Amino acid sequence: MENITGQNNEFTLIFPHNRIDCTSSQNDKFNKIINQANITITGNNNRISMYFDTEESAEELLLSNGFLLIVKGDNNIVNMGTIILRYSTILGMTGLKLIIGQLPGLGAGVSRTANNCRIDIGNRVVINGVTLYLQEDDSYVSIGDDSQLSWGIDIWCTDAHTITDLKGEPINFAKCIEIGKHVWIGKDSKIGKNVKIADNSIVGWGSIVTKEFNEPNVIIAGIPAKIVKRGINWDRRCINKYLKERL
Template identity: 35%
Template structure:
């Protein structure tokens, strides 16, 4: 679960989470100001924020560190929420209405998020980190990334192929879009692609340069290859490096 609330209006956001700073309906350029109970506070670093000037909602915790570009190219009732002590470096571009981008607490996100369409959600759970990821959320689908995940660089997560593959005999589209769900404590290796319709269970690893294009049910596995398949079971992983781990250490991500 994200530490920041899902909200539809500034008033609702304030009532649910005192730490969330909400700015609505005002064009924001060069220097972003966040607001907590009507008192302006400067974030730790400036952010280039453009075209978030329609009926859209921006909620950034006063302790968050934001660098990059955040823009609504078109649309209304979109919301971006960034939780406490999180870091964001990259771009977020939204084209559409009623979309939600929810970044939890203590997240370190480096990369780009592109949302095109209506009523979609991109969520990133608490304590997750990315070195370089591109998220494409389109065609009415969602992207969900769990808590304590770790993404390397050159990674793509996408709900669509962006163009159609068509069966000539029927005229039907073959490559339909689908949502992506990544469980808690998933490590995604260098250069991997998480394609439309993928479901990766908790406590798993995706090997470098893998192409994940399906639903997996079993947690604690290593997925690798093109297309990815289970190559090892009954595993876990840890950010630290040593020869042996206790059960408590192996399960520490669950807390």
């Protein structure tokens, strides 16, 4: 495939009753779609698996202007569940950008790779405008089922540059970002490296999250983010609809 280069790469679309390996099958329809999509994979032994309810939903997402996937490196894994992707230039919803290794637009002479990274996105995750970036080898990002992410959100499992002690030893290694199940992340929030957000939690609008929050059912907000309310849960429906349907 024109935009997937290297050895032993796999790009698999998984449906309820069948699966299509786009890098080895003769499925002309999806081979053409992948070549037209905003997808670039450079390296060896990378594994991409994307889950869809229907072939129509797969085609819609892959050809959306709001979907970008870049992988530059070896032995990386991306597992993406049945997400709900929203893209709107009017509202500023930019969709989903998944990037491992090379950020686009860095200019000539700037080449970065990342190896042995992993991204796991669960099912029924609503994504309106998220950039997810991994640059450190062996780093990992997960987003749990039923989460909802607004727009203007950066999830960076890296500082992009190196911080050292006075002896020149790096001190800002990135390991993972773990976002639990049923987590709502508000508009313009930033999630940094080595962060954990527990299940059924909310990240307030414009927050910068820089540490682990292991307690579930909390609201975290602020710069840097801290727990501002405990004992909460949330629902995707607006209050009017929620009250009517709860009766």
